[in-house]
Amino acid sequence: MAEKILIIGACGQIGTELTLKLREIHGNDQVVASDIREGVDELMQSGPFEILNATDEVHIRQIIETYNIKVVYLMAAMLSATAEKAPKKAWDLNMNSLFHILDMAKEGLIDKIFWPSSIAVFGPTTPKDNTPQITAMEPTTVYGISKQTGERWCEYYNKKFGVDVRSIRYPGIISYKTLPGGGTTDYAIEIFHEALKQNAYTSFLDKDAALPMMYMDDAIKATVEIMQAPAEAIKVRSSYNLAAISFTPEILAANISKHLPDFKISYDPDFRQAIAASWPSSIDDSSARQDWGWDHEFDLDKMTETMLKGVGQTTEQTH
Ligand code: AKB
Numbered sequence: 001m002a003e004k005i006l007i008i009g010a011c012g013q014i015g016t017e018l019t020l021k022l023r024e025i026h027g028n029d030q031v032v033a034s035d036i037r038e039g040v041d042e043l044m045q046s047g048p049f050e051i052l053n054a055t056d057e058v059h060i061r062q063i064i065e066t067y068n069i070k071v072v073y074l075m076a077a078m079l080s081a082t083a084e085k086a087p088k089k090a091w092d093l094n095m096n097s098l099f100h101i102l103d104m105a106k107e108g109l110i111d112k113i114f115w116p117s118s119i120a121v122f123g124p125t126t127p128k129d130n131t132p133q134i135t136a137m138e139p140t141t142v143y144g145i146s147k148q149t150g151e152r153w154c155e156y157y158n159k160k161f162g163v164d165v166r167s168i169r170y171p172g173i174i175s176y177k178t179l180p181g182g183g184t185t186d187y188a189i190e191i192f193h194e195a196l197k198q199n200a201y202t203s204f205l206d207k208d209a210a211l212p213m214m215y216m217d218d219a220i221k222a223t224v225e226i227m228q229a230p231a232e233a234i235k236v237r238s239s240y241n242l243a244a245i246s247f248t249p250e251i252l253a254a255n256i257s258k259h260l261p262d263f264k265i266s267y268d269p270d271f272r273q274a275i276a277a278s279w280p281s282s283i284d285d286s287s288a289r290q291d292w293g294w295d296h297e298f299d300l301d302k303m304t305e306t307m308l309k310g311v312g313q314t315t316e317q318t319h
Contacts, residue, residue, distance in 0.1 A: 009076030011039030054097035082182030083143040094146035113165040117239035120144035131280035151238040158237035167239035175216030176310035207250040210281035214244035215298035229292040243283035244296035
């Protein structure tokens, strides 16, 4: 029988699309979605759902035992910008949820874990361009510190206890089905909504703040592929660098202008600019490409066209 899957944080930006994809692959009843709140109709109506606080160890165990879960995707986390406003709460959520799942795998209750890391593990002392897999990592945000610490614990549980935990350092993920929640890279989504609503956008990052980004379909493809790869192919047990496209707000705006010639961008950087400035501009993901065959499909043009179409359709539906 196929292994049952639990997604914790299923209603967030990545969790929503990941749940739908895993239900398509494994069957709706095989994939249990959970979150602290309910999600979009498509997710709520397509399979089992449980309200779950990711820090509630007793409740997680209960769900895992009830559904006989063998694989967990732990997508719940407080992202970079929000975490700066509630550092202790962010640390509590990001770290305790991970420990609960790692310990359940150590006990043999579950067989496999996916846990997302982020480009936020890097900091001002990291080489900015083509950031290597192994390099200086001195994150300056609470979110980055929690992800770097999490990576160390994942590797430790793998080496010491044989826990099969797999991870990717997501760049900024761009999508339209569910809005992102409190990240520094969120401008690259807001810009599409505002461009279609009022032909103008004020960016909270500087015009030349280059960051690594990826369209959602590529992020989901990577997540599914790393989990399907044979265990011996996954040589990095902290987290893999992953890359697709890199651009600045100015470059993205110019690309949107190809479709909306009157579109205007202005800049009013806030505290998120300092976070962006501490992160890489582009990423070397050759380890992921070599070890488990990662390859991206969406370039800047394809992503821009898909976003304009997708955001346009969702806006029409809500009016
Ligand atoms: C954020 O901006 O916090 C996230 C991330 C890069 O992990 N999108």
